[in-house]
């Protein structure tokens with residue numbers, strides 16, 4: 001059984017349909033990449049999986065280890081092991097980064113019936129994990145993402161992922177805004193977190209990231225559907241030929257009727 | 264987030280809302296000169312004090328209740344209030360053994376176990392129950408340092424000369440409507456004197472509790488810090504949950520002599536009324552300090568309770584190089600109203616003041632910051648920095664900022680910054696995605712917003728304030 005199963009998922013905001021039937025199976029230990037033009041619904045898919053209540057699921061199901069997620073609140077999904085690295089990480093002024101993360105971890109541990117980590121144990125663990133993305137200790141006690149540069153925010157997301165040890169990690173454009181060195185660091189961090197028990201969904205616009213984080217599968221999304229799936233080479237082909245090759249106007253998501261381009 | 268969730272989450276019982284079964288000696292409602300005479304006699308006061316009360320009362324009769332503040336309430340019937348209520352046993356402050364166990368239990372329920380405090384913490388507590396001060400802990404230790412910390416009534420008996428010198432010296436009996444009323448009928452409160460050069464060996468703390476129905480609480484606090492001394496003082500307040508509004512009109516006077524520092528912190532959690540705005544405390548308080556040469560007065564307040572909060576802890580920067588600070592968190596939820604801020608009056612040279620105000624509005628709460636920075640001609644090189652931030656939770660509440668600035672000396676530097684923000688759905692989702700419940704997320708975000716103020720509170724109280732804020736809000740968001 002796949003770790004994540006998304007079946008015929010439809011979602012909308014208000015009366016605007018955004019996801020129009022997504023099917024996706026990601027097995028434990030696998031990394032899948034999702035690509036696709038701006039506005040095609042990639043972040044929406046990520047948000048819906050994480051349970052953002054701005055989106056209404058109108059059809060379909062989402063299973064994590066066979067267990068349905070859609071009825072669960074975002075925090076309950078997090079405790080089940082869903083982690084989303086945000087495309088735009090949010091600033092929380094006055095709330096210390098470490099305090100935030102410890103609160104999160106302990107909340108998850110409580111749900112799982114585990115003992116909470118005290119400040120000392122947590123600090124030690126956090127320090128260890130921060131090495132993974134080379135996040136300087138100075139960031140630990142600053143307010144969550146406040147005044148962080150774009151790249152620092154993205155590193156902080158991966159640091160949080162390292163601490164929270166999710167079952168399913170969804171990385172939404174974690175590579176955008178990173179310089180080359182940071183890209184390597186972040187990708188290194190992500191690779192360090194690959195494990196046979198964990199599944200990852202990596203949303204990106206750039207093939208380059210996939211040189212570092214080598215995916216098992218690549219999916220192309222357009223207009224709220226997955227219109228093409230393949231191996232790594234699909235990403236290379238896309239890079240070369242652009243979305244037009246798939247019958248899509250480059251940079252626009254709305255050109256095709258899903259059925260045609262779909263295999 | 265839907266309004267429903269919002270309402271559900273903001274609806275939360277007031278934990279301190281119980282009534283204690285203490286037998287009380289209570290005056291019948293009503294106010295006239297005879298009541299004041301009886302009150303003064305009950306307390307065994309010297310003639311000068313009775314005279315002062317009567318003078319204040321006569322002045323009060325000539326005043327009208329002010330209406331300029333941005334709060335609305337049904338006018339108060341001053342004849343329907345009882346001006347004295349005391350637990351029936353004779354309060355002796357030397358030993359807690361003599362305090363009515365029911366009162367001790369009340370404080371325990373509120374998380375202020377006096378006995379515990381005495382044993383474990385380095386905080387001396389004076390507890391005011393209705394009108395009378397019932398216990399002052401740590402007397403001996405303080406006495407060794409020469410510090411006087413006692414109830415106002417006791418100070419009247421034991422230290423009349425100090426009282427006579429400083430009573431009304433900062434807030435005159437004629438200052439305003441509620442201060443005049445308080446001066447006429449004040450029942451008890453705390454008195455502190457720190458001798459020259461002494462650093463008070465512990466935090467001093469007063470807990471105010473209104474228990475009896477239909478009573479007003481009119482306490483007075485007077486703190487005198489002699490030259491070069493230091494004291495940190497905290498007051499906390501709760502009241503039972505009742506359908507009628509109760510008046511709390513206190514006066515606090517601080518005198519910081521040359522080189523002295525007074526840090527005054529308030530955590531106010533009077534009953535705010537229910538979700539429909541029924542009941543709750545009217546918290547109309549006059550607080551002011553005079554800072555002499557090189558002295559510093561710092562007010563920190565966390566106002567989460569009361570149906571209406573209306574107060575402006577102020578500093579008169581009289582001496583050269585004196586410093587005034589005001590750090591405030593005011594939270595209004597449901598139908599609560601707060602009109603609060605400060606006045607910094609710069610008289611001396613090189614005087615400095617800092618104002619940091621954080622207003623949080625939830626439900627249909629209304630929150631107004633009203634502040635005055637006044638730099639007089641004599642105040643060469645005065646500086647002020649003001650920062651007013653408002654946080655809105657939901658779209659039915661309001662935040663207002665009314666800064667008055669009067670500068671009569673061109674060398675002054677006055678800076679003002681203001682911001683208004685809303686707890687964003689994105690912030691909440693971010694927290695929840697990490698596993699933090701909605702309620703905890705709101706409380707965390709709000710606490711973060713208040714951090715600048717909380718870090719000014721003594722450690723133990725900062726923790727208490729954070730909890731209070733969490734309780735007062737629990738997840739309200741829009």
Ligand SMILES: Nc1ncnc2c1ncn2[C@@H]1O[C@H](COP(=O)(O)OP(=O)(O)OP(=O)(O)O)[C@@H](O)[C@H]1O
Nearest residue numbers: 013016018036037038039040041042043044045054
């Ligand atoms: N909360 C919302 N309200 C209204 N429209 C929305 C909302 N969220 C997403 N949309 C719309 O849904 C579509 C898909 O947006 P989404 O952010 O999922 O795209 P994306 O594939 O992540 O794009 P990008 O590559 O630019 O990040 C867009 O047209 C967007 O405007």
Ligand SMILES: [Mg+2]
Nearest residue numbers: 042043044087
């Ligand atoms: Mg996106």
